[in-house]
Amino acid sequence: MTRKRLIHAINDALVEEMERDERVILIGEDVGASIFGDTRGLLARFGPDRVRDMPISEALMSGMAVGASAAGYRVVCHLMYANFIYTAFDAIANQAARLRLMTNGQIRLPVVFMAAGGGGRSNAGQHSDYPHMPVASLGGVYVATPSCSADAKGLLKTAIRTDDPVFFLQPTSRGGEMGDIPDGEHIVPLVSAKVLRSGDDVTIVAVGAMVRVASRAAEALAEDGISVEIVDPRTSYPLDQDTIIGSVRKTGRLVIVDEARSAGSIANQVAALVAEKAFSSLKAPIVPVTTRDLAIAYAPPLEKAMIPDADRVVDAVRMTLREIAP
Amino acid sequence: MIPNSTAAGSLDLLRTMLTIRKAEERLAGDFKAGLLPGPVHLYIGQEAVATGVCAQLDDCDWITSTHRGHGHFLAKGGDPKAMFAEIYGRSTGICGGFGGSMHVADVSKGILGANGIVGGGVALAAGAALAAQLDGEGHVGVCFFGDGAAAQGVLGEALNIAALWKLPLILVCENNGFSEFSPSSSVIAGDIFRRAEPYGIQSVRIDGNDIEAVAEAAGAAVERARNGGGCTLIEALTYRIHGHVEGENAFLKTRYREDEEVDSWRLKDPISRYGRLLEERGDIAVGKLSELEESIGKMINDAADAVADDPYPDSASLDRHELGAS
Numbered sequence A: 001m002t003r004k005r006l007i008h009a010i011n012d013a014l015v016e017e018m019e020r021d022e023r024v025i026l027i028g029e030d031v032g033a034s035i036f037g038d039t040r041g042l043l044a045r046f047g048p049d050r051v052r053d054m055p056i057s058e059a060l061m062s063g064m065a066v067g068a069s070a071a072g073y074r075v076v077c078h079l080m081y082a083n084f085i086y087t088a089f090d091a092i093a094n095q096a097a098r099l100r101l102m103t104n105g106q107i108r109l110p111v112v113f114m115a116a117g118g119g120g121r122s123n124a125g126q127h128s129d130y131p132h133m134p135v136a137s138l139g140g141v142y143v144a145t146p147s148c149s150a151d152a153k154g155l156l157k158t159a160i161r162t163d164d165p166v167f168f169l170q171p172t173s174r175g176g177e178m179g180d181i182p183d184g185e186h187i188v189p190l191v192s193a194k195v196l197r198s199g200d201d202v203t204i205v206a207v208g209a210m211v212r213v214a215s216r217a218a219e220a221l222a223e224d225g226i227s228v229e230i231v232d233p234r235t236s237y238p239l240d241q242d243t244i245i246g247s248v249r250k251t252g253r254l255v256i257v258d259e260a261r262s263a264g265s266i267a268n269q270v271a272a273l274v275a276e277k278a279f280s281s282l283k284a285p286i287v288p289v290t291t292r293d294l295a296i297a298y299a300p301p302l303e304k305a306m307i308p309d310a311d312r313v314v315d316a317v318r319m320t321l322r323e324i325a326p
Numbered sequence B: 001m002i003p004n005s006t007a008a009g010s011l012d013l014l015r016t017m018l019t020i021r022k023a024e025e026r027l028a029g030d031f032k033a034g035l036l037p038g039p040v041h042l043y044i045g046q047e048a049v050a051t052g053v054c055a056q057l058d059d060c061d062w063i064t065s066t067h068r069g070h071g072h073f074l075a076k077g078g079d080p081k082a083m084f085a086e087i088y089g090r091s092t093g094i095c096g097g098f099g100g101s102m103h104v105a106d107v108s109k110g111i112l113g114a115n116g117i118v119g120g121g122v123a124l125a126a127g128a129a130l131a132a133q134l135d136g137e138g139h140v141g142v143c144f145f146g147d148g149a150a151a152q153g154v155l156g157e158a159l160n161i162a163a164l165w166k167l168p169l170i171l172v173c174e175n176n177g178f179s180e181f182s183p184s185s186s187v188i189a190g191d192i193f194r195r196a197e198p199y200g201i202q203s204v205r206i207d208g209n210d211i212e213a214v215a216e217a218a219g220a221a222v223e224r225a226r227n228g229g230g231c232t233l234i235e236a237l238t239y240r241i242h243g244h245v246e247g248e249n250a251f252l253k254t255r256y257r258e259d260e261e262v263d264s265w266r267l268k269d270p271i272s273r274y275g276r277l278l279e280e281r282g283d284i285a286v287g288k289l290s291e292l293e294e295s296i297g298k299m300i301n302d303a304a305d306a307v308a309d310d311p312y313p314d315s316a317s318l319d320r321h322e323l324g325a326s
Ligand SMILES: Cc1ncc(C[n+]2csc(CCOP(=O)(O)OP(=O)(O)O)c2C)c(N)n1
Pocket: A029, A056, A058, A080, A084, A087, B066, B067, B068, B116, B117, B118, B119, B145, B146, B147, B148, B149, B150, B176, B178, B179, B180, B244
């Protein structure tokens, strides 16, 4: 094991995959300067042919990523802040997510769109979204949502090797967080959830930066003898249904924590899944803990009030325990 | 004859530039002291552009601005106190603390807001120009944008529609040499102002650190737009003296410009240059510039101090922006 910051784990994944396959190229705005540190050193190491600083032209950049991957390259397209995926969205929604079926598989797209999403730093309404579900809703793009260093590395490596589009959404507020990474080749498959902590009373499904929030809540609840199981889907689309359903069958209670807004949160998907496939296991209503349906506000107390925190998760868990089985 | 070439007009221009400068210097200090919750992009060195353009406008004319928007806000008549309160995240801020530095807006002054999306203001200004055209009262829409933003496709689209519909639109490109940490020459091909030519739109490149040149070009453009003559593109050459974002040295591992380059631009400072000129011309008494610096500096610091401890917005204030709630 090696301890590394999440952002350095991403850097390692990029280095290793670019070393491994010379058809991997990286494009993005200021990927040379590297604002987050995840692409640092790549320009010097792999040169300006393979590491391309783009002008501020997201609509073009995402389309070029599609075109270059259709024409034989493995493209990593760095969108910087996740909100900029909206600027880039046409080529992702109308091209990347569609071409495989429309060409009956003649076109496969090994392209990764990567970005940092989520709030907590007073970056305000246009730099704080966690838009995994708008991409999930396309149905033709994998959505990877790492929550820790090891998963960030393992998922990104897989994403780069995948022959279909992947949106890799790293948590902005967790870039500096340390985590253990297995030594040697470390791969995390897509569509494989992780049970981070096993427990008997309540299942918490938590995504991205919310996994740590859920862990803190679980620790607090453990002091009161409440045993929480935490499931990190790691891929928001498609979902590893079996792991989620298996956990709910065991605990009978479900809290879903997502920093995306309620209207477009993974809570909707997971709740629908459980209602469909594990309804009879439920002992209490499912409780979602999500961000309010508002632009992320700037003032720290407002931002704090909108994004889920451990206290809200603790309350949600307690709520599921107060309910009596129907 | 340019509108502000009387001695009294000149003094106003000088005052406005100094107001912006002092406000930005205060914010630089506040940032260093850890008093700002979020990121700030300062306008130091570019004051002549906002000042010279906005001097041609009244409250019924619209502007759209950028992430580097404090100067546009103040030049268009925004209240310094309300701006500081916003950037401090306080309920007394011009946007109630919801938006912060990248979103300062005062619609009563025709300020449609700073913008966190690079190029985001271009289409908004074209839309405001359409509204002004429909109103038929001779008002205009002005878009401030950077050289980096000129890489967004929307600029070409806006030029096209502005030519077709003869929109009363003034596109003001502030070419400060950088697109974040990339020199313009690496992300922008050709001359920005020439992009208007194939559309049959008037355009001009000016020294953006020469306030009279800015006022003259903007005056001509605004007059044309008010009289049904349509769109103008102005490219103002200038330089940002501070970094792209305050605190950038904490995350940048390599330098993207030389100190000598910054120093050479300090010599072309728009404020001291204009102050000297006015003294030479006898429009202001010798020593007036430093006198103004002191009095405006005090006014700005008083404004900032007055709101620095204002209350943060209450989280209940979020309710007022939820759809369907009222
Ligand atoms: C759509 C979008 N892409 C990228 C960014 C990140 N970003 C913020 S400012 C900036 C550079 C803007 O350069 P320019 O337009 O020249 O303005 P300047 O910063 O020089 O004032 C970039 C790339 C953004 N905010 N929005």
